[in-house]
């Protein structure tokens with residue numbers, strides 16, 4: 001059966017969203033299907049999958065975007081737009097542009113009578129204003145519940161605009177609790193409305209599709225492209241700052257690779273099925289051993305193993321003295337990591353480059369792709385606390401108060417209020433990937449550990465909204481197993 005874009009419904013793996021406990025127990029029980037489905041009886045809110053579809057594409061410069069929703073759903077566009085603008089600065093642009101977004105602003109009347117006419121009007125307006133090569137439509141819970149026929153509207157308007165491709169993306173938030181489903185929705189739509197309608201064209205032997213999530217900074221993208229260039233591979237890097245032309249080149253690549261474990265993995269499988277394009281699905285290239293694995297995975301498919309080995313040896317040697325110094329400053333420090341699924345597990349191995357010890361992790365999902373990463377981390381660090389949670393800060397602060405790590409790596413809003421030194425690897429502004437950027441990241445972590453005054457001062461004046469009794473409670477008490 002073809003993949004429908006809902007991660008919980010994949011045939012080849014269970015996807016766990018709500019679980020907490022020992023990492024050794026997780027690695028032992030998941031293969032036996034014993035982690036079990038659960039839900040939270042109290043939840044502080046989930047990341048909607050629509051935001052992932054929006055984030056993935058909003059930086060495409062020859063595109064316009066129509067969010068078919070009430071106004072609130074389009075709120076996430078401001079964050080994605082900020083990332084787009086930051087990326088322009090790093091690319092040397094002096095005149096910053098905003099993404100070209102329209103929202104249909106569905107209201108109560110539309111929910112009763114339908115909003116297809118509003119959508120058609122917004123699509124025509126997007127074309128009149130921007131003359132884009134492609135218009136993406138993002139659906140929402142409201143448009144899905146009232147069953148607006150978004151695809152028919154897109155087809156009808158597209159008939160008037162022969163030089164533009166209209167691509168409806170079905171990213172209604174209610175469909176999935178796994179926000180990465182939003183990435184899949186975007187890729188499914190690109191396949192249906194762009195790739196399926198065109199000839200694949202001839203293969204370009206040294207071209208590698210590199211699928212990077214929008215949380216990868218511009219400097220990291222450049223470093224990935226540079227590393228591949230050093231071993232003779234041209235990267236077709238997508239979808240951040242991509243174009244319709246780059247999307248059209250996807251079927252011409254000799255192979256594909258993703259730089260995140262939960263980004264484009266289903267899409268790469270589909271490319272292999274349709275166009276016979278092999279893919280490498282290893283790990284995010286942060287930390288030395290992860291970068292080795294990622295680079296070797298891509299190089300093998302492209303017949304560049306020797307070049308990759310020579311390059312890895314050169315880069316490792318170049319950073320060795322700096323890494324030794326960082327290890328001296330960070331060895332033995334305990335660390336708690338949060339972030340997206342792909343990044344947290346990769347960061348768990350990265351901290352071992354500095355001799356740090358992983359004691360806790362909060363990550364959105366657990367599935368069969370993650371199993372090998374958990375086993376690897378267990379082998380490196382031994383047992384650690386694993387919280388499978390799509391945004392649950394109340395569990396995070398409970399765990400942080402109990403575990404008292406020396407360093408917190410992740411979005412720092414709550415940990416800083418506990419006075420912990422914080423750094424994050426989910427950083428669209430700073431370097432983290434590859435060998436050279438690892439040194440930069442290590443220096444950041446070391447600087448935080450050695451100069452914790454700022455967060456300590458924050459903790460004096462900013463309080464968290466929880467009673468002391470919560471910190472005494474089991475952090476996973478609201479996770480209720482089904483049945």
Ligand code: SF4
Pocket residue numbers: 048049050069072073139140141142171172173174
């Ligand atoms: S699409 Fe649904 S879940 Fe997402 S922001 Fe809108 S109402 Fe919320």
